[in-house]
Amino acid sequence: MRAWRAPHTPRMTSPLHVLVVAHTHWDREWYHPAGRFLHRLVSVVDELLDDPPADDASFLLDGQAILLDDYLAIRPERRAELSVLLREGRLEAGPWYVLADELIPGGEALVRNLLAGRDALRPLRAESPPVLYCPDSFGHPSALPDLAAGFGLPTIVAWRGYGGRRWPAGDAVRWRAPSGAEVVLYHLAPDGYELGSSLPDEASAADERWQRLERVLAPRASLGAVLLPNGADHHARQRRQCEAIAALGDAARPARVAPSSLRAFAEAVQGAASARALAVVQGELRDSYGYTWTLQGTLASRAAQKRANARLERLLVRDVEPWLSLEPHAGEAGARALLWATWRALLEGQPHDTLCGTAVDAVAVALDARHLDVADRAEALRDDAFASLLAHDVERARHSPTEWKPAVVLCNRAPRARGGVVELELSAKLADVAVGPGSGDRQGARRRPAPWRISGVPLQLLGRRQRVALTESPRDYPDADLVVEASALGWIGEMPGYALETRLHGATLGAAAPAEPSPVRVDGTSLDNGLLRIDVADDGDVTVRDLRTGRRPSVNRSSYRRHAACASSTVARCAARWHSNGDWVQALAELRRVAARSRSRSTRTRRSCASAWSASTAPRTIVSDCASPPDCATRRPSPMRRSISPSADRSRCPTRTRRWSTSCRLHRSIATSRATIRLPERRSSPMGSPNTRRSPTAPSA
Numbered sequence: 103m104r105a106w107r108a109p110h111t112p113r114m115t116s117p118l119h120v121l122v123v124a125h126t127h128w129d130r131e132w133y134h135p136a137g138r139f140l141h142r143l144v145s146v147v148d149e150l151l152d153d154p155p156a157d158d159a160s161f162l163l164d165g166q167a168i169l170l171d172d173y174l175a176i177r178p179e180r181r182a183e184l185s186v187l188l189r190e191g192r193l194e195a196g197p198w199y200v201l202a203d204e205l206i207p208g209g210e211a212l213v214r215n216l217l218a219g220r221d222a223l224r225p226l227r228a229e230s231p232p233v234l235y236c237p238d239s240f241g242h243p244s245a246l247p248d249l250a251a252g253f254g255l256p257t258i259v260a261w262r263g264y265g266g267r268r269w270p271a272g273d274a275v276r277w278r279a280p281s282g283a284e285v286v287l288y289h290l291a292p293d294g295y296e297l298g299s300s301l302p303d304e305a306s307a308a309d310e311r312w313q314r315l316e317r318v319l320a321p322r323a324s325l326g327a328v329l330l331p332n333g334a335d336h337h338a339r340q341r342r343q344c345e346a347i348a349a350l351g352d353a354a355r356p357a358r359v360a361p362s363s364l365r366a367f368a369e370a371v372q373g374a375a376s377a378r379a380l381a382v383v384q385g386e387l388r389d390s391y392g393y394t395w396t397l398q399g400t401l402a403s404r405a406a407q408k409r410a411n412a413r414l415e416r417l418l419v420r421d422v423e424p425w426l427s428l429e430p431h432a433g434e435a436g437a438r439a440l441l442w443a444t445w446r447a448l449l450e451g452q453p454h455d456t457l458c459g460t461a462v463d464a465v466a467v468a469l470d471a472r473h474l475d476v477a478d479r480a481e482a483l484r485d486d487a488f489a490s491l492l493a494h495d496v497e498r499a500r501h502s503p504t505e506w507k508p509a510v511v512l513c514n515r516a517p518r519a520r521g522g523v524v525e526l527e528l529s530a531k532l533a534d535v536a537v538g539p540g541s542g543d544r545q546g547a548r549r550r551p552a553p554w555r556i557s558g559v560p561l562q563l564l565g566r567r568q569r570v571a572l573t574e575s576p577r578d579y580p581d582a583d584l585v586v587e588a589s590a591l592g593w594i595g596e597m598p599g600y601a602l603e604t605r606l607h608g609a610t611l612g613a614a615a616p617a618e619p620s621p622v623r624v625d626g627t628s629l630d631n632g633l634l635r636i637d638v639a640d641d642g643d644v645t646v647r648d649l650r651t652g653r654r655p656s657v658n659r660s661s662y663r664r665h666a667a668c669a670s671s672t673v674a675r676c677a678a679r680w681h682s683n684g685d686w687v688q689a690l691a692e693l694r695r696v697a698a699r700s701r702s703r704s705t706r707t708r709r710s711c712a713s714a715w716s717a718s719t720a721p722r723t724i725v726s727d728c729a730s731p732p733d734c735a736t737r738r739p740s741p742m743r744r745s746i747s748p749s750a751d752r753s754r755c756p757t758r759t760r761r762w763s764t765s766c767r768l769h770r771s772i773a774t775s776r777a778t779i780r781l782p783e784r785r786s787s788p789m790g791s792p793n794t795r796r797s798p799t800a801p802s803a
Contacts, residue, residue: 116326117356117357117358118316118319118320118323118326118328118354118357118358119326119327119328119357119358119360119370120315120319120328120330120350120354120357120358120359120360121327121328121329121330121360121361121362121366121367121370122298122301122330122332122347122350122359122360122361122362123160123162123329123330123331123332123361123362123363123364123367124155124159124160124161124162124332124333124339124340124343124361125161125162125163125164125295125331125332125333125364126146126161126162126163126164126333126334126335126336126337126338126339127164127237127238127295127296127333127334127335127336127337128143128163128164128166128169128335128336129201129335129336129453129454129455130168130169130172130200130450130453130456131453131455131456131461131465131468132335132455132460132461132462132465133461133462134462135462135464135465135468136465136468139336140172140176142336143169143172143173144173144176144177145338146338146339147163147169147173147177147184148177148180149338149339150187150193150339151180151183151184151187154187154192154193155187155192155193155339156192156344156361157190157192158360158361159192159344159361159362159363160191160192160193160194160361160362160363160364160365160366161192161193161194161339162194162195162231162235162333162363162364163193163194163195164195164201164235164237165195165196165197165198165201165230165233165235165236165237165364166195166196166198166199166200166201166219167195167196167197167198167199167218167219167220167222167223167230168199168200168219168222168449168450169195170184170188170195170222170223170226171222181226184226185226185227185228188223188226188227188228189226189227189228191363191365192363194230194231194363194364194365195223195228195230196219196220196222196223196229196230196231197216197219197220197230197231197233197234197235197253197255198215198216198219198235199215199216199218199219199222199446199449200215200449200450200452200453201236201237201238201239201453201454202215202239202449202452202453202454202457203239203240203400203452203453203454203457203458204236204239204241204242204243204246205239205240205241205242205243205386205388205401206401206408206411206452206457206458207411207415207452207457208412208415208419209243209245209249210415210419211415211448211449211452212249213249214445214449215449215452216249216253218442218445218446218449220253221442231363231364231365231368232254232255232256232257232365232368232369233255233257233258233259233364233365233367233368234246234249234250234253234255234257234258234259234285235259235364236258236259236260236261237259237260237261237290237294237295237331238261238262238294238295238454239260239262239263239454240262240263240396240397240398240400240454240458241262241263241386241387241388241396241398242260242263242264242386242387242388243386244279244280244384244385244386245279245280245281246258246277246279247277247278247279247283247284247285248279248280248281248283250283250285251279251283251284251285252283255285256285256286256368256372257285257286257287257288257368257371257372258277258285258286258287258288259288259290259329259364260287260288260289260290260387261289261290261294261295261390261394262294262390262394262395262396262397263386263387263388263389263390263396264287264289264383264387264389264390264393265289265292265390265392265393265394266389266390266391266392266393267392268389269383269389270381270383271322272322272323272324272380272381273288273289273290273291273319273322273323273324273325273328274286274287274288274289274324274325274371274375274380275287275289275324275380275381275382275383276375276380276381276382276383277382277383277384277387278382278383278384279384280384284382286371286372286375286380287383288329288371289322290329290331291318291319291322292318292393292394293318293394294331294394295331295333295334296331296333296334296335297315297318297330297331298315298330298331298332298333299331299332299333299334299337299340300334300340301332301340301343301346301347301349301350302346302349303342303345303346303349304349305349305352305353307349308346308349308350308352308353309353311350311353312350312353312354315330316354316357324378324380325370325371325374325375325378326374327367327370327371327374329367330359332347343361344361347359347360347361397458397460400458400459400460401458403458403459403460404459404466407457407459407466407469407470407473408457408459410470410473411448411451411452411457411473414448414473414476414477414480415448417477417480417481417484418441418444418445418448418480420515420516421480421484421515422441422444422480422483422484422487423441424515424517424600425484425487425488425491425600426438426441426483426487428487428491428600429487429490429491430490437483437486437487440479440483441483443479444476444479444480444483447472447475447476447479448472448476450472451469451472451473451476456469457469488511488513488602491602492511492602492604496574496575496576497575497576497577497578499573499575500573500574500575500578500581501575501578503573503581507606507607507608508529508530508606508607508608509604509605509606509607510526510528510556510559510604510605510606510607511602511603511604512524512594512597512602512603512604512605513601513602513603514597514598514599514600514601515600516599516600517599517600518599519596519597519598519599520596520597520599521594521595521596521597522593522594523591523592523593524559524591524592524593524594525589525590525591526556526559526561526589526590526591526592527587527588527589528554528556528587528588528589528590528607529571529585529586529587529588530551530552530554530585530586530588530607530608531549531551531583531584531585532548532549532551532568532583532584532585532586533545533546533547533548533549533583533584534546534582534583534584535570535582535583535584536582537579537582548584551586552608553608554588554590555607555608556592556605556606556607557605557606558594558605559592559593559594559605560592560593561590561591561592562590562591562592563588563589563590564588564589564590564591565588565589566586566587566588566589567586567587568584568585568586568587569584569585569587570582570583570584570585571583571584571585627639630649632649633648633649633650634646634647634648634649635647635649
């Protein structure tokens with residue numbers, strides 16, 4: 103968005119000063135995978151080291167330092183030669199580590215990108231030019247001037263996302279960030295970074311080429327100094343480059359044409375900008391239509407990979423680095439080095455052609471593999487940090503499996519205190535799994551798992567599975583066990599920010615569990631959760647009212663009353679059985695049979711049974727196969743989905759009225775799988791709570 107524009111910036115009347123910067127624009131992955139382009143990169147850099155640029159010239163390796171790492175991984179013996187040319191300024195690289203897209207990665211990833219670029223140059227005792235070079239990014243965020251100023255880069259060179267009638271005329275403006283930070287933005291010509299590619303070295307051809315260049319450069323020259331990039335995608339240095347620049351200089355008189363480095367051009371821009379009033383722009387740069395391609399459609403291509411990148415960024419920033427920093431002495435040096443290596447692996451997947459999804463399928467396959475690798479590295483770092491913070495001795499756990507008790511680790515990954523619903527991954531050992539020669543006769547006896555119980559945490563089981571788990575130690579082979587794992591929901595009290603707690607796995611629930619807040623109130627035949635109110639009349643008529651709007655959804659009462667009367671009589675019989683002899687299990691079985699018979703009838707009969715069961719006084723202990731109170735929602739995939747989105751499987755129910763969905767919202771069944779679980783007296787909890795978290799398991803006490 104353009105917030106303010108200065109008066110028309112007058113064009114320079116003095117002759118142009120054309121600075122020719124030789125460069126290559128190097129997409130690591132595009133229409134070939136990275137390995138194929140690496141072969142070409144080695145040839146390009148070898149040629150530059152064998153025949154270095156002249157003292158008054160330079161060659162720009164596209165403003166990204168990863169090309170240095172790629173080259174030295176193949177030719178480490180030429181490190182000294184490369185370092186000399188970088189220190190002398192005859193080769194330039196950085197400040198970016200990779201030329202990333204700037205709108206899809208998060209702000210922290212852009213910061214790490216620049217830090218990684220600086221770290222790649224430091225071992226070679228080199229520095230990048232003082233320019234944030236963005237020749238091909240598909241748009242730019244409004245905070246980019248902040249980022250440039252923070253890294254001491256007073257000039258930004260950009261192409262896409264800016265230009266056209268909506269922006270100020272000229273090739274230079276001041277770009278102001280929301281924080282007030284301001285830099286000089288130099289905007290490339292419509293042909294971008296390949297405007298000066300393949301310059302002719304013959305006089306007649308050079309004269310014709312200059313006429314075309316002057317028509318583009320002169321009307322836009324706001325500072326007198328203009329950039330002429332001499333290169334293009336994956337181009338090596340032009341042959342007879344010096345002769346071509348000299349021929350262009352002869353054709354351009356009285357304009358001055360000279361070879362230059364990007365650093366020298368930035369100094370010329372800053373010197374000229376300090377003496378002139380330039381237009382000021384603010385906001386994102388995402389509109390260059392009519393000037394050059396912006397390619398904003400790439401935001402939607404290969405969307406799954408963009409989501410995976412965002413999840414990995416959050417994993418590193420919110421769930422790995424905080425725990426490493428909380429370790430004694432802020433973690434070991436080796437852990438910090440592994441963290442940086444993980445960040446670099448993630449950054450390798452953020453170049454604009456890779457993450458934007460504009461490359462061939464082989465590049466997308468490689469990106470998926472890279473994301474899996476980053477996830478494995480990050481989770482390993484996090485788990486090691488957990489073990490350190492909990493003082494868990496992995497060697498002792500491997501050698502003395504009977505001396506420790508399994509525990510559930512609860513972690514709050516937010517800096518603020520939170521409590522409420524948690525997601526739990528539980529594990530119980532079924533048998534030892536022997537491996538190696540003769541292991542067929544040494545398999546452990548299979549045991550029955552204990553009931554799923556967590557000290558002080560009410561549970562709602564969602565599902566279970568079996569797998570082979572490994573208990574690992576740095577000095578032993580892994581110990582393999584056949585385990586059963588269960589996914590569950592629990593309720594915990596408030597935990598401090600960035601806190602770890604352990605709860606014994608398998609402990610009895612005699613200890614007081616945290617109270618489960620519930621807004622549901624029952625008053626006679628009325629049910630009220632603060633959002634909806636249901637009133638049941640003596641004749642079976644049910645009224646649903648939205649307390650926020652006062653609206654009453656319409657109901658087909660004629661057919662409902664008949665089924666409600668039938669359900670009410672059944673519930674009455676079951677309630678009488680419970681009050682007479684306390685046989686609530688048989689009462690539940692009767693309700694289940696009625697619900698099963700009513701599947702061929704209206705679903706409202708089963709709704710009434712479920713509502714009556716929810717309001718009954720039976721103890722909330724569910725045993726063995728009694729999986730849930732009877733309702734037609736038991737056919738849907740999981741209680742979690744049923745509680746949050748009752749309309750997710752509405753197509754299976756022939757009745758699609760509002761009454762159906764509201765009754766499902768108010769009724770939550772507790773599903774178990776052959777386990778005995780005692781739940782607190784309050785029956786429901788607000789599922790929209792923001793404090794849902796994942797709590798990994800670990801065999802630590």
